[in-house]
Amino acid sequence: MGNHHTHHDGKEKSNPESHGGGALSRSSVFGSTKFNSASLIKLFQKLELTADEKNRHPGELSRATFENAFHGPLHKFGKLLYTQMVRQTTSSERERITKEQFTKAGKELLKLYDEPSQLQYYFKLFASGKDHLTKEDALQMIIVSYTLTLSASMIPYSKGSTDDELFEGVVQGMFGINERMTFDDFITWSKKNSPHLFCGVHNWVYQILTGSKMPSELETVKVPQLERFVEDKYVMSMGMLWMLTTVIPQSYTHNQAEEKKEKTSEKNPLLNSYHLIMRLAQLTRCQSWTLLYDSREHGLSHNRFHHHISAYHGPTITLISFEGRNIYCLALDKPWREGASRFGGEDAMLIQISPIFRVMQSNGPLTTWNEYSRDLRKGIYLGKEGRSLVLFIPADFDSVEHYGVNCALHKMEMWGCGASHIHEEQVKQKQWEKKETNKNATRKLNVDLGKWEENPDKQILQWGGINVEHQYSRDSGF
Template identity: 55%
Template structure:
């Protein structure tokens, strides 16, 4: 048994945690965990079998045996989890025991499995990563971010990968969390998570639940896995796996789910199942649709950094999008837009629109739309893309020529723009179908246009224009009101 080995990427279809009640999932219902006792006892027996030498104390595990089953990026987590499990009911200053009994293991496991309240989960993992202290140091927090990332990838069946860009992004998280402080308490961490990354521990708890019980977390309780990135190659894109994880832990559920394939059982009568408890009933009603893949719509490195190319590649896409903006000063921003992009003189965006700074500090800068103006035709307004709430200064401005980026009014060198469509394969195919139809319409229209190699004097369009009062003696000179 080896913990830390990661599987190939698959389309995991676990439902997202609850959107409104479940951003802060709470229940006063007492959940019975006695059903998990056989699974915990069986796991303990498996762990006993991994001992490298004869176990001189049957019914007990040594610290080394427990920790040695954790491999790779999860090795440190094994040490932290052991410490947490043997200190249940003890003071953090007590000496760490070198053995854990089956009874202690089962008791500690049940304590974890009965945590359905997110605040309880956060308190447990805060204490785990703080190693029993009442505060986190910056080093503790960086470990917490790295391990949370590794466990989420594992629970989402994604191979572990982390590069230099991810290290910088994770440091940005710690910088945002601490500011000028050298340590933070639980209240500080909880406040930061509520504002900027509310689901950081979801993947952690999913993984721990799976390991302790030998089965996936109940679907009505499991958080959204990290979505797949279509044709993703690590290092090629502005997006990295670390960024993807953080965005998944921050953004509303609609960016990883679609309404097209919602579980029909959500609408079924629950009175047919008298065994369904009120808590389960609440959770089942809140279950959402399945996780979607994200598809590259526009990448300025591949398609060219210009408004025309941007417009060509993103138009006619009807689902939520994620747009990454990379510019001078190690700045990376994410524009999460929950409605289709539309050119015009009015800002657009719904309640789930967000502007997130990823680097050099990770934080949600603005939330809720309308927030994005994409203007190419109204000459009374600045032309280009402008992001910020109406009546307030724009955070981001990109003039129509894409020559620069204005960050709070300061001109910066624009490095890259990358947009991902969040509606899955069907949405991308629908966009391509629409664009194909538009091309056909353009070609059809072009066959009726005036051509330089035709006899203009015999062209029927000349007579039509003349009837309209337009002088058409020369194809390059259209006077008389045009």
Template identity: 30%
Template sequence: MGHAHSQEHKDRHHTSMRHGSVDLLAPPQLVNLMQRRLSGTTEGSNIDKEAFQQYFSNPAQGFGKLLYEYVNRQSQSKYSDAADTTDGSTRVRKEDFVITAKSLLSLSHSKSDQIKFYCNLYSKGEDKLTEEDSRQLIEAAYVMYMASMGFRCEVTETTHAAIVANFATKLSSCKDMNAISYCIQCNCPDLLTGMHDWVVLLLNAEANPDSLQPIEEERLPGSMLSYPLAWLISCSVPATYTVESTMKSAMDKTNNLRWDHWMTLYDSNTKGLSMNRFQHHTLSYKGPTIMLVTCSGGYLFVIAVDQEWRESTQHWGGSGCAILQFAPTFKSLEEGANMMFLNDRSRSLPKGIMVGKNNNSPVLTIDGGLTEVTHTHGMKSGLESIEVIGCGGSDAIACQTKQKEWELRQAHRQRKVPLPGNWDENPDKFLLELGGIKVNHAEQVRDNY
């Protein structure tokens, strides 16, 4: 996403598993603790290669090998025989591990430095990431974020692996490491924060990979969102959409996934693809939402809306609004205020949903019948599904439920009090509709129950 958005992410309050509330071990203490774990003694000047790699590769396979190779590369710049021992085995020097530990622990205060370090780790010291390097980096980042939250999982072909591959392709297309770092900071600034959280827990010997709980479901309950896709979205949108989980973590000292408080408000696959049903389940929700739009051609758009949905003749939305394309390629399309437009009543304006700051050329348009999506410089695709996810937590849901109950009572009340004359032919009704007022709102509410 844009520079302003990435800056907002830099300021995001992120609570990790436990290490934010404890003192980090001093490197000499840390290396002695690590050496006891890796070789059963604090004597000697080396750490065993196999034990080192095994310790740091759980649950992210291959991470320990990359970290070991990084330490050796640093060693070789100082010692010509850094990786050799008299018995022919390969070991890491204690002092070199201390230097690496200090370097890793110092990354906790800078997302930019975290991005550069871990990208360099997966590029094996090269100034560019291959597509395979990028894929392994993203998958490890997801697995290690979940581990930092207490869960063991993996990316499979059935859990939106193609979405991960799309972002990997974007990273591998960057010309050098500076461009890769900028790309991550602008599009997905929290991509590697969970990875670093888990590494710090490992360094402090606070991580217990054997106690991680398996993820039994591939998707969020009642949602099209897989866990990897939910994670990638949570890394890409502003803090507005994830703040409740981090606040809960800070208050009750438990681990909450960034999307724990998300709840599906409307899913066209189960509730029907119609504007009436969309509005019934989405309006009156006083919290931020994320809308997923899938259409023919394999397109998936993610629209982050930081204000309550409303039907209006004017554009609306705060600075935290954004639209991203996750498939068939990953793109951050636009962000900022006054991007949203929803009209279903006014006859003088186009009906449907428009997303984008330019009224004459919006980024994405969904027609009033929810059948067609216009995107990518005028390309038209058939609309396949819409899902709207509420990110405001339990309070927003309770408020919406209360509003719906009030509307239902009003609908029953109007059913008992007939209007004078034929209201459908009354000129006052026509004038009210021209002004954008929903004069039949109560009847529509009643029909939806």
């Protein structure tokens, strides 16, 4: 929601598009004070209608009435939000809030135009007014933020079998050996590891306050395109998808066709809250992610990996699961390419997801995919030049070296994050390659073995998934 995107090596670049940034005027996006007041009064009246018979104070809401409007996983947030709104308008802890206090507190919430102000507000909310978070506070913050993001994105609440461990790993990454986290510590952590943690939270609150909607009205709309993420079939889970969207740049979640539509709509001074929410809620954009490679389905081998991911010319998310409950995510903003040099642009990131969630390296080339050079071991290298090599996957795909320690490789999967036409182009390229493979598979290859690496037939057969690699001695190094 801010107008700057923070790069994780301490650099910032101006980005008016980023998370609902500054290209839109506050007056056109957030509406007039009169509109906000009317919406807040209407919501207050709807809440007042749910009060039980014991509510003998017209024009006021009891704490119980307010909190009971929040069901299931949202109930804790209702408790925290009531306390925060009362705290904004009075110095004492009151069991009732008046219509005037409710409207005033709601207006203050709607003035949180940028992420820094939102971070401060929601930190205080989840800390229950303290100057620090406990680990229990932080875990509640993560779970509620996840829940509200799903609700704001019109996705039914669910958690995969590994999501509880994931959220606990996020908290562990936040606190380390400490038992408390101050606001300054939280800002430092979030800037690097989760700068958009409260994006979905504020989207949800904004929809409730300006749309005069009860919380239950945002909880049940299905998005079937995303159901595959919650079936525990893949390394990717819904919780992991959400956590990634709080840190990865928009190049992985933003559809270019949608971007053109949004630029057109920005010219409309009557831009409404629905357009704003759809622009800010990143998770909805992830419907376009396409499964390119799944080792469980396609086989854990270099040839199958190459076959399924080659010719995809868009950003990708690769998940690597290995011994020790380790899961790493490689976010690449550039297409994969073979060679002895590193690749990846300023939006490239290497993230440890489990057992601790943290951004390891980012901003620049950090991947090498060597298939042919005899000067390097064949395989995939992950790590920036001048820093420790984090992961190395040998060409046999039978293990992974984690900071030089050999571990069993369990699973790999890659998701294409580009627009749908990028995958369509890959499919067409694969169809052409298959035809060429069928034409050439039966040809007698009368070639000089010394020039086999340069022969086009070798590449064509590899496209078709046929192993034609000669065994060369592997040189160590990198």
